[in-house]
Amino acid sequence: MRSIMIMLDTLNRRALSAYGGEGVITPNIDRLAEQSVVFDQHWSGSLPCMPARRDMMTGRAAFLEKGWGGIEPFDQTLPAALREAGVFSHIVTDHYHYFATGGENYCQSFSTWDFHRGQEDDPWLSSVADLPKRAEYYGQVREQCDKNRTQFIREEDYPGPRTIQAACDWLERNGREDRYFLTVEAFDPHEPFDTPDHYLEMYQDSYEGPAYSWPKYGTVDVPPDALAHIQKRYAATLTMIDVWLGKLFDTMERLDILDDTMIIFTTDHGLLLGEHEQTGKNVMHVYNELANIPLMIRLPEGQGAGTRIKALTQNIDLMPTILDYMGVEIPETVQGASLRLLIEGTQEHIREAALYGYHGMCVNVTDGRYTYMRAPVSPDNYPCYTYTAMPTTFRSYLGRIAPEQIEAGRFLPYTSYPVFKIPESTKGLKYARNQFVMETRLYDLSNDQAQEHPLHDEAAEARMIELLINGMRQAGAPEEQYVRLGLA
Structure with a gap:
C-alpha cells in the first residue's frame, strides 16, 4: 500500500x-x-x-x-x-x-x-x-x-x-x-x-x-x-x-x-x-x-x-x-x-461540529448549516497567550511584547514537556490584528451560502455557542480563551 x-x-x-x-x-x-x-x-x-x-x-x-x-x-x-x-x-x-x-x-x-x-x-x-x-x-x-x-x-x-x-x-x-x-x-x-x-x-x-x-x-x-x-x-x-x-x-x-x-x-x-x-x-x-x-x-x-x-x-x-x-x-x-x-459507508458522521480559526482572533464553528464567528469581547484581546517550547513565529521570535511576563511550566494537558507561556496581548492596549473581526457573527448557510447577511437568531446562536464550547473543551483550549471570548 x-x-x-x-x-x-x-x-x-x-x-x-x-x-x-x-x-x-x-x-x-x-x-x-x-x-x-x-x-x-x-x-x-x-x-x-x-x-x-x-x-x-x-x-x-x-x-x-x-x-x-x-x-x-x-x-x-x-x-x-x-x-x-x-x-x-x-x-x-x-x-x-x-x-x-x-x-x-x-x-x-x-x-x-x-x-x-x-x-x-x-x-x-x-x-x-x-x-x-x-x-x-x-x-x-x-x-x-x-x-x-x-x-x-x-x-x-x-x-x-x-x-x-x-x-x-x-x-x-x-x-x-x-x-x-x-x-x-x-x-x-x-x-x-x-x-x-x-x-x-x-x-x-x-x-x-x-x-x-x-x-x-x-x-x-x-x-x-x-x-x-x-x-x-x-x-x-x-x-x-x-x-x-x-x-x-x-x-x-x-x-x-x-x-x-x-x-x-x-x-x-x-x-x-x-x-x-x-x-x-x-x-x-x-x-x-x-x-x-x-x-x-x-x-x-x-x-x-x-x-x-x-x-x-x-x-x-x-x-x-x-x-x-x-x-x-x-x-x-x-x-x-x-x-x-x-x-x-459504515459510519454517517465523525463529529457534530468543526472548529477553526487563527490564533488570537475569532474562534469559529460550523455544524454544516450555520457558521458562528465568536469575536473577542475587548479590543485589547486580553488575555491571550502562546504555549510553545519553540518560541519562533513568522520570520521572527515570540515574547517581545512583555518578556518579563513570560512563564515556563507544564501548561499543556496532553504533554509533560515544559513550555513557555508567552503573552500575545497587553491589557488596555488595542490589539491591532483584530481590527476587522471585533463583531460576532452568525450565518445560515442554507439561505445565505455567500455569508452576506448576518443572522440574529438567539436560539440558533445559543446552540452554536454550545457547540463552540464543546469543541474548545475537546481541543483542550487554555482557560483564558473562554475569558477572551466572553464565554467564562
Whole structure:
C-alpha cells in the first residue's frame, strides 16, 4: 500500500468544477475528482499556512494554544509514526516557509526531503545591487521576489513546475516500491500569481493598468479592472499547476501503480479575491472562501469513485486516515478521526461540529448549516497567550511584547514537556490584528451560502455557542480563551 498526498496552497474550492466552479481551466484536477471520493463539508482547522500544516502532521488543531511556528519537540507527527512502522516518507515542495524562522522541523521529520527555491520572497537569488524601482503598481511588491522572478525564463523554471517535475522523477526511481508515503506540495496558486503569459491569454486578459500580481490583505483598494485582472492571474496560475499535475498523474498511470495507491488531494486554506469586498486572508473573518476547502481521496483501483461525502471533516482527519489505510497505529494524541468508515459507508458522521480559526482572533464553528464567528469581547484581546517550547513565529521570535511576563511550566494537558507561556496581548492596549473581526457573527448557510447577511437568531446562536464550547473543551483550549471570548 502506498499513499501520495498532493497539496496546493491557497486553493479556492469555488475554482473547481467538482465543487460547482465555472470558468477556471483545470482538466487534470477534474480528472482526479471523477476517480475520487469527494468531500463536500471539509473544513480547515488552524490557519494560515504553517498552523494548517501542523494540524495535518499531528492530527490536532493547535490554534487555541499557538499560531505560526515550528513542530514542537513533543509533537507526534505523521512521518514519525510511519517511520516507526517501517514506512518510508518523502516530501517534495517549493513552500519556502518550511525553511524560514517559524517553520522548523516539518520537512526534517520525513525520511528525505526535496526543496525547490524561488517562491514569493524566498531569500534565493543573491544580488547586492537593487533592481530598478517600479513606476506604478497595485498591491504588494517586494524586491527579493522581483529578483527571484528574473530566473523564471521558461515555464520549466518556475518553482511550481519544477516541484511537480521533481515528484515525477522521484516516482520514476521509486514509484513501484511498496509502502511509502509521498507528499507533493506546490506553493501555487498562492500569491504572488506568477505564470507565463500564455496562461493569462487563456482567460482573455486585456488589463493594461499598473502591475498587479500580489493583492494586499484587507479591504479592496483597486479599481474593478485591476480586481478582474488579479482574479484572472489566480486562475491562470492554477491552470499552470494543473497542467503539471497532469504530468504527475500520467506518470502514475504509466508506472501502473494506481491499483495499490491512495491519493489525497487538498489544500491548507483559500483566499479572498474581492468577496466580502476584501482581498487576501489573515486579517478578516474566516469566511467559507477561506475555511471550507476541497478534499478528494482516490482509493486503490478507483474504489468509490463518484461518491460524495456530506459529513463534516477537517484537516486533522488526514493523519489518522493515512495511518489507518497504511495499517499503522494512530497515536493517542490525535484528535482527528480516520475517514475510512465514512468512505466505506459504515459510519454517517465523525463529529457534530468543526472548529477553526487563527490564533488570537475569532474562534469559529460550523455544524454544516450555520457558521458562528465568536469575536473577542475587548479590543485589547486580553488575555491571550502562546504555549510553545519553540518560541519562533513568522520570520521572527515570540515574547517581545512583555518578556518579563513570560512563564515556563507544564501548561499543556496532553504533554509533560515544559513550555513557555508567552503573552500575545497587553491589557488596555488595542490589539491591532483584530481590527476587522471585533463583531460576532452568525450565518445560515442554507439561505445565505455567500455569508452576506448576518443572522440574529438567539436560539440558533445559543446552540452554536454550545457547540463552540464543546469543541474548545475537546481541543483542550487554555482557560483564558473562554475569558477572551466572553464565554467564562
